[in-house]
Amino acid sequence: MKRTIAFLRAIVLASALAVPALSAAQAPAARADDAAPSGATQDTASAATTKVARGKYLVTVAGCNDCHTPLKLGSNGPEPDMSRMLSGHPESLAMPPAPRLPDGPWQVTAAATSTAWSGPWGVSFTANLTPDAETGLGRWSFRNFKDTIRTGRHLGRGRPILPPMPIPMYKHFTDEDLEAIYAFLRTIPPIRNQVPLPVAPPALSTAASQ
């Protein structure tokens, strides 16, 4: 009995030492926020703010904006149009049919906005990730979001998510990272933008219409 108590005491001590150490280890990641970290201040932000900051960092460096924020032509060439941040392929930009490519290694074409992609899978349009209730992720639960990334199926159970969405890589995000990304996406400005449905490749559209 005494041994058990001593063992438990050791665990209590060990955890008392470990918990602050863990918190300290997490803090720098939480502050990896944007281009202008203050650096000098104590991290007094709440856990929620910490999570959102981490999510912002992950969304920034994982390249989400590369396809989900339309490119526009700026003075130095194409640049992300941050007034439409993460709102996906613009509803107003109706794409003509994708060019048919001859057989060979050139197989994929993309819109100048980087939000519409054509390849052997048909034509895919990048999704609206803003929290708009009707056209974005506004109604999505965290479980919906996590299941989508983990399975490569819409909402975890629906249609397949198409290229170039890097599901084979993103499915390795940890739960904590996905929670942070989801938390950040809830905080960005909602933008009403109905992204078109994907277009099936020619062989499939024929089969589907029969």
Add this chain to the structure above:
Amino acid sequence: MDVQATHSTRARRRRLAAALRLVAGLAALVLPAWAGDFTASTAPLPPTLRDTGLYVDGSMSRVRPENLPFSPQYALWSDGAAKRRWIYLPPGTFIDAARPEAWEFPPGTRLWKEFAHARAVETRYIERLRDGSWRYAAYVWNEDGTDAVLAPEGGRTGLRAAGAPEGRYDIPAQADCRACHEGARVPVLGFGALQLSPDRDPGAVHGTAAGPADVDLRSLVARGLVRNLPASLTERPPRIAASSATARAALGYLHGNCGHCHSGTDSAPPVDLLLAQDIGDAAATDRVLRSMIGRASLYPAAGHATGARVVAPGSARASVIATRMRSRDPQVQMPPLGTRIPDDEGLSLVERWINSLEPTKETAP
């Protein structure tokens, strides 16, 4: 002083909680090793169907008497495959039915479902492990019907099977099993109060009469295998409270084919559409109806104007639900998984029901 005392009490509690979590974690690592049998969550899946305990030793056709056959009244459409189903409950255990449509199955529960097109092609297997989690497997039959072996984790596409659409049959990946089964209130689909009601729906499509040996709600309760079912459901067998025979069958069809995803849980698609019936709640059927009739669809379907209705009363043609059930374009079709061809009979039932609904001002031609 008081504040300090409170802080130190809280800190002590936190440390104790952390210690307990650590002990629990260690226990979780050790316990499955103790169990050392099929219910250990780390044990590999049985390599053949023979090893799952479905058949008596030495046979691939004689089912062990402890594996009980059953037939849900609202069957899932699987490209016309003929199906047989069995459940096994470990001796001395029972299903807790206090929540009538979210039954609690004991660890060690096993279920099998055989799919046949002229011959048995596949048998799917679900098992509840000691830690409460579920695992899923698919066994592929050889053409002679002498053996069935574990399918690869990623499934198999286009298996040759005479009698299947285009002679081809797809074995689901384990992730596909989870996609459907883990969207529901409980991962066992087709074995619940409504599905096993002795008051079977004569209008159910693809409905089969219950076999003489099949267990149903009444026999399960009588044998003590289902307990804590609300008394009202024992006295009066569950049935969908619908206004007509067509509505009852259509709602049952949608429950059996769509309700495991459109289930109202946090993993359900984030739309208002609710298709799972909850037989313990008198208001549930009304909630299902209100979630679809006249409701604007969020789905920007080709061929439908913006603001098209999920169910446009009086017009199946204008209803998004029928459009998506009819399609087999993977980006459009419903259900999204498990079939190559639409269910004409089920679709026709749902269309008949929609057309029988009183049109509103908006949907009248």
